[in-house]
Every structure is written in structure tokens, then in C-alpha cells.
Amino acid sequence: MLSAENFIDAVRARSRTLDPALPAISDQRRTSVVELQRIGMPTGKLETWKYTPIRDFYAPPFAMNVDSPTTLPRRDTGRFLTFSGAQAILMHGAQPDYSAVSIRHGVDFTNLSTDAAMPRPPRLNAGVDLNRYQLAHLNTALLEDGLIIRIAAGIDAGALDLRFFSNSNGANISRVRVEIGAGSTLRLIEQHAEDRPTNSVLEIDIAPRATLEHTRVLPPTTPPCWYLVSVNVAAEATYSLAGYATGSKVRRTDIHVRLDGHHAKTDINLACVTHGRDRLDHQIVVEHIGVDTVSRQIVHGIAAGDSELTFNGRIHIHPGAQRSDARLTNKNLLLDRKARINTKPELEIYANDVKCSHGATVGQIDPAQMFYLRARGIDEHTARTMLMRAFLSSRLTAWAREAGVETIYEELFR
Amino acid sequence: MSNSAALLLEVDDLHVSVAGKPILKGLSLHLAAGEVAAIMGPNGSGKSTLANVIAGRPDYVVTRGSLRYLGTSLTDLAPEARARLGVFLAFQYPVEIPGVSNMEFLKAALDSQRGARNEEPLSAVEFMKAARSIAASLDLNAEFLKRGVNEGFSGGEKKRNEILQLLLLRPKLAILDETDSGLDIDALQTVAAGINRFRGPANGILLVTHYQRLLDHIKPDSVHVLADGRIVKSGDSRLALWLEENGYGWITDAA
Numbered sequence: 245m246l247s248a249e250n251f252i253d254a255v256r257a258r259s260r261t262l263d264p265a266l267p268a269i270s271d272q273r274r275t276s277v278v279e280l281q282r283i284g285m286p287t288g289k290l291e292t293w294k295y296t297p298i299r300d301f302y303a304p305p306f307a308m309n310v311d312s313p314t315t316l317p318r319r320d321t322g323r324f325l326t327f328s329g330a331q332a333i334l335m336h337g338a339q340p341d342y343s344a345v346s347i348r349h350g351v352d353f354t355n356l357s358t359d360a361a362m363p364r365p366p367r368l369n370a371g372v373d374l375n376r377y378q379l380a381h382l383n384t385a386l387l388e389d390g391l392i393i394r395i396a397a398g399i400d401a402g403a404l405d406l407r408f409f410s411n412s413n414g415a416n417i418s419r420v421r422v423e424i425g426a427g428s429t430l431r432l433i434e435q436h437a438e439d440r441p442t443n444s445v446l447e448i449d450i451a452p453r454a455t456l457e458h459t460r461v462l463p464p465t466t467p468p469c470w471y472l473v474s475v476n477v478a479a480e481a482t483y484s485l486a487g488y489a490t491g492s493k494v495r496r497t498d499i500h501v502r503l504d505g506h507h508a509k510t511d512i513n514l515a516c517v518t519h520g521r522d523r524l525d526h527q528i529v530v531e532h533i534g535v536d537t538v539s540r541q542i543v544h545g546i547a548a549g550d551s552e553l554t555f556n557g558r559i560h561i562h563p564g565a566q567r568s569d570a571r572l573t574n575k576n577l578l579l580d581r582k583a584r585i586n587t588k589p590e591l592e593i594y595a596n597d598v599k600c601s602h603g604a605t606v607g608q609i610d611p612a613q614m615f616y617l618r619a620r621g622i623d624e625h626t627a628r629t630m631l632m633r634a635f636l637s638s639r640l641t642a643w644a645r646e647a648g649v650e651t652i653y654e655e656l657f658r
Numbered sequence: 659m660s661n662s663a664a665l666l667l668e669v670d671d672l673h674v675s676v677a678g679k680p681i682l683k684g685l686s687l688h689l690a691a692g693e694v695a696a697i698m699g700p701n702g703s704g705k706s707t708l709a710n711v712i713a714g715r716p717d718y719v720v721t722r723g724s725l726r727y728l729g730t731s732l733t734d735l736a737p738e739a740r741a742r743l744g745v746f747l748a749f750q751y752p753v754e755i756p757g758v759s760n761m762e763f764l765k766a767a768l769d770s771q772r773g774a775r776n777e778e779p780l781s782a783v784e785f786m787k788a789a790r791s792i793a794a795s796l797d798l799n800a801e802f803l804k805r806g807v808n809e810g811f812s813g814g815e816k817k818r819n820e821i822l823q824l825l826l827l828r829p830k831l832a833i834l835d836e837t838d839s840g841l842d843i844d845a846l847q848t849v850a851a852g853i854n855r856f857r858g859p860a861n862g863i864l865l866v867t868h869y870q871r872l873l874d875h876i877k878p879d880s881v882h883v884l885a886d887g888r889i890v891k892s893g894d895s896r897l898a899l900w901l902e903e904n905g906y907g908w909i910t911d912a913a
Contacts, residue, residue, distance in 0.1 A: 611716065616753040616807075619713050620767035620823065621741035621774065630766065634757025634806075 254307035276384035300468040330403035336411035340391035350396035390419035397425035405433040410440040442469040462489040463652040479505025491522025503537035515639040518551035525554040532568040547583040572602040666862035671723035683887035699884035700906040709835040713747035742774035746829035748820035755807035813840035821852040838872035850875030870902040
């Protein structure tokens with residue numbers, strides 16, 4: 245195990261070797277390294293990291309990317325779901341490959357490492373709350389490449405499918421920034437099939453009246469994975485998220501949605517499953533900043549075996565965010581004696597004219613429903629499976645269902 | 659033995675406890691193939707417990723006595739095993755299962771029962787045809803099959819859904835637990851017509867009811883009055899009419 249100082253030193257050394265290949269973000273990289281040195285290693289006593297060991301994300305693989313990565317073939321490995329109408333962008337570790345995309349007018353792709361003559365400098369971390377998400381500094385310091393997707397104003401940009409997988413025996417440090425112009429529409433899929441330690445940051449900026457429909461798929465994996473989804477939603481814009489997740493040794497997603505403009509809306513639906521000895525942790529912060537902003541969060545979780553499923557949903561209503569309307573529901577099924585569920589809905593309200601509700605439940609499969617199914621001749625195992633599928637399926641969009649998203653939960657149904 | 663061959667159900671000296679509390683206290687009842695028996699009695703007499711224990715509800719514990727169906731003891735069989743042998747309970751309070759469509763549920767039930775009899779599962783087309791035709795006979799439109807199991811159904815729709823299952827699954831023994839409660843007069847007639855359609859020389863029916871009114875539409879062969887976990891009076895259909903006149907007050911008077 246590396247000591248704190250040694251780890252940060254290793255990060256700094258690594259970042260220096262990466263710098264020449266990625267001059268576009270030199271300044272940001274330097275800032276992040278300085279910040280990491282200032283902050284030092286987190287102690288693990290942080291409230292938001294109570295259940296997930298943050299140390300796993302400050303571990304050697306993250307700082308010791310191999311100097312000459314064992315490059316894997318540049319092809320779709322087939323572990324991804326196919327969403328109808330979506331065009332695939334392959335993320336080999338940090339390296340984007342959008343060569344297969346037939347690019348629509350008004351959609352612009354920028355590759356951080358190869359597009360030297362960028363029309364505008366990349367605004368990495370522009371909307372990221374770096375005080376809250378310090379692992380984003382690590383991401384910036386160790387970035388080898390990245391992708392910026394810019395959607396012009398007033399267009400339907402169709403559906404893009406970001407497929408993340410490992411291309412080396414090092415860690416995956418990936419970064420995608422998505423900027424959606426005023427009044428435009430995008431459907432974005434994010435599928436993670438990395439089999440190496442992962443630190444992934446997705447920044448999203450949604451301009452006034454624009455809409456992003458975001459689908460995330462996290463099939464089972466093994467290494468420690470941290471993901472940040474950081475979203476800014478401008479006036480009258482909408483961000484909807486449908487997330488489907490399973491566990492890993494340690495798997496954590498931070499989701500930060502800022503409803504900046506008036507009438508900005510977000511709608512978050514998650515279906516989370518853990519089994520075996522896996523862990524899965526979602527930490528959501530929704531900030532109501534503009535007036536008349538609306539948020540909905542519905543999160544369903546199932547924990548089986550010896551696994552640990554964690555959810556924290558925080559609604560923060562800023563002073564002046566009058567007529568905010570926020571609701572959060574977290575329902576969980578605990579299947580086995582040794583399985584654990586941690587849930588904490590939180591409200592922080594600094595405006596007086598708001599509607600807020602939040603609630604969390606942890607229960608077991610309803611014995612009355614079980615008996616009803618079994619009394620019709622359906623065996624116990626099938627009945628349980630039907631009820632678990634039903635519990636999750638209420639969170640599934642038609643699009644995800646059609647893509648076969650339920651297959652990521654198969655282990656639970658065995 | 660020659661007699662028991664024609665018996666669908668033999669309940670002898672049955673004692674049942676729920677959450678440690680004795681509810682049935684030495685109940686005996688025989689039902690022959692082709693017979694319709696009405697089980698009547700005041701609230702809390704154990705009617706629903708009898709219905710549920712025959713179907714195998716897990717927390718209903720048989721502490722003494724026997725429960726035999728077609729000569730086989732049911733007490734150690736799982737609810738699904740009983741269903742596959744032809745035992746059917748129409749629930750007093752059908753359970754809502756959001757997220758499982760009625761169609762998916764009915765198909766899974768039918769497939770599992772056919773599978774247990776070594777019959778091929780129905781094709782999706784055959785199944786839909788059968789389910790739609792039964793639904794129509796119960797004044798339920800096809801849209802009804804696509805909804806979540808009992809999800810948001812009115813009281814009448816839930817009861818009709820139970821009868822739909824009865825007609826689709828074709829058991830031999832049907833226990834109808836207060837199927838008449840919560841039905842308006844039109845729905846009552848529709849449901850009664852469905853039950854009469856099921857009635858036949860090979861099938862037995864236990865009609866658990868609180869009131870006479872269902873029996874105006876389905877004439878029982880026998881009527882048994884349950885009180886405090888035992889059958890206290892048996893007779894033919896005239897007993898039900900007598901109860902309608904006299905109520906259940908005589909039970910406590912007699913006790």
C-alpha cells in the first residue's frame with residue numbers, strides 16, 4: 245500500500261509524463277495536482293464516504309498507469325446492449341472513437357488529444373463542484389484523452405451511445421463533456437463495461453429549453469469504479485436520467501444536478517441490484533437554484549447475498565428558489581439475512597414557498613403476493629423472480645426494456 | 659373406500675392456528691365430486707381460515723386432524739403443488755401486483771399447471787384466444803389482460819378476475835372465499851354465471867359466503883354453518899333461507 249504522500253507524488257509524476265501529449269488541459273491539470281497536494285489523502289471519515297471506502301480510489305492502479313498500454317483491439321466487445329436508433333461511440337479507456345457515427349449537422353465532436361486546433365478551449369470542470377468531488381481532480385490530473393460533444397442550438401441530435409471499456413491493464417481515466425445548445429434534444433446512453441479500476445467523469449451542460457434524456461447501464465464488474473455525472477440545467481431545460489446498475493467490489497456513482505434556471509426540471513429513475521459480496525453506492529445531490537424548478541427521484545434497490553447497497557439522495561433548495569417542487573422516493577428489498585441496505589434521503593431547504601417530500605423504505609418480498617402467485621401453481625422461485633422483476637420493471641423505460649436491460653440483473657434471478 | 663373415491667375433499671377434526679391462535683377447532687367436512695357446498699357463518703367463525711388452509715397459506719398451521727384431497731393428504735404440500743393437483747382458491751381480497759401484467763401472470767400459472775400434467779404449454783396465440791374469450795364472457799375487455807395483476811382494479815373487477823382464473827385454470831376443487839362481497843347486482847349475476855359454467859359432475863365447489871344472495875344464483879347441494887371453528891349445523895339449501903330469516907344470533911344462544 246502506498247502512503248498518502250507517495251500516492252500523491254506518483255500522481256504528480258504520472259501527470260507530468262502525460263502533459264506533453266495533452267497540452268489543451270495543461271493548466272487545469274496543474275491546478276488539480278496542486279489541489280490534490282493541498283487536500284492530501286482523504287481520511288475516510290467523510291460522511292458521504294461512510295459506506296464506500298474512498299481509499300480504494302486512491303490506490304496504486306490509478307496512479308501507475310502502464311507507460312505503454314497493452315492496447316486492446318479497437319472494436320465493440322459485444323458486452324453492450326443495443327439501443328434502437330443509437331449510434332455508438334467507443335471509449336477505449338480515455339480514447340474516444342466516434343468514427344462510426346454519421347455526424348448530424350450541428351453536432352460537433354472534439355477529441356482532446358488530437359484536435360489541437362480547438363475552436364474554443366475545453367472548459368473542463370466548468371460545472372463540476374470540485375470541493376465536493378475531489379476525485380475529479382484525480383481524473384483531471386491523470387487524463388490521457390477525452391471527448392467533448394457540442395450540440396448546436398435548435399436541433400434534434402438523435403441518440404448517442406457512449407460505450408466505455410478498458411484498453412489497457414492500467415486504470416481507466418475517462419472524461420466526456422456534453423454541451424447541449426438552446427432548445428436542442430439529445431438522447432445519451434452511457435454503458436460501462438470496464439474491467440479495470442475506473443475513474444470516469446461525465447459533465448453535462450444543458451442550455452435553456454434543451455432536453456437530455458440520459459440512460460446509464462452498469463452491468464456487473466469487479467474492480468473499484470467511481471463515476472461522476474455532473475449536470476447543469478438552465479431555464480426551462482429538462483434532464484431525465486434512467487439508471488440501471490449492479491455492483492462491483494466497490495462501485496460508486498455521484499450524481500450532481502443543478503437546476504440553475506427557472507422552470508428547470510429533472511427526473512431521475514434508478515434500478516439498483518447487488519448480490520454476492522458486491523457493493524453499489526449512489527449519491528445524488530439535486531440543487532434547486534432557480535425558481536419554479538421541479539425534481540423527481542425514484543430509486544428502487546434490491547440487495548441479496550452478502551452485498552451492500554447504498555443510496556443517499558439530497559435535495560438542496562437554495563434561498564430564493566421559490567415554488568421549488570421536489571420529491572424523492574427510495575424503495576428497497578432486502579432478500580437475505582446478510583445483505584445490507586443503507587439509505588438516507590436528505591432535505592435542506594432555504595426558501596419558504598416550496599413543496600418537498602421524501603421517503604425511504606426497506607422491506608422484504610410481500611408474502612401475500614407470494615402466496616397469491618403460488619396458489620395459482622407458480623413455484624416459489626419463479627414467483628420470487630416475477631416479483632423482483634416487477635419491482636425493478638416499474639423503473640424501466642420502454643427503450644431500455646427493448647434493449648434488454650434486464651439482462652444485467654440476471655444473476656439475481658438465478 | 660368405495661365412498662371416498664368419489665370424495666374430492668375430506669376434512670376431519672381439523673385444528674388450525676394462525677399466529678399461535680387457534681381458529682379452527684375440530685372441523686369436519688366432506689365434499690363429493692359434483693357437489694356445491696355453501697359455508698356460512700358469522701364474522702370470525704373461521705370461514706376464510708378454512709378456505710386459506712386448504713389452499714396452503716404458509717402461516718396457517720394445521721395442529722391436528724387431516725385434510726385430504728382425492729385421497730391424498732394436503733397438509734405437507736406447498737401451495738403450488740396443491741394448485742397443480744387442481745385446488746383453487748378465489749381470494750376474498752385478490753392481491754395487487756404492479757409490474758406483473760395480468761396476461762403474464764395467467765400464462766405463467768397455466769403453463770406451470772399444464773407442465774405439472776405433462777401437457778405442452780399453450781402457444782401465445784392459443785393462450786390469448788382462450789383468455790380473451792373468457793374475459794369477454796365476464797364482461798371484461800381485452801385491455802384488462804394487459805394491466806398489472808389486480809392493479810387499480812375495482813372491487814368487482816378483482817372478483818371477476820378471480821373467476822377468469824377459475825375458468826382458465828380449470829381446477830377440480832374451487833374454494834370461493836366471499837366472492838360475492840363488494841359486487842353490485844349486475845356483477846353478481848356475471849360472476850354467478852361464471853361459477854355455474856364451472857359447475858359440473860367432476861368439480862366440487864366450496865362457496866364461502868356471509869349472505870344468502872349469491873345462493874339465489876347458485877343453488878347449493880348442501881349448506882354448513884360454521885361457528886367458533888366448527889361446523890354447528892348442516893342442511894340443504896333451505897338452511898340458507900332459514901339463516902336469512904333468523905340470522906346467526908341463535909348460535910350464541912345455543913352455546
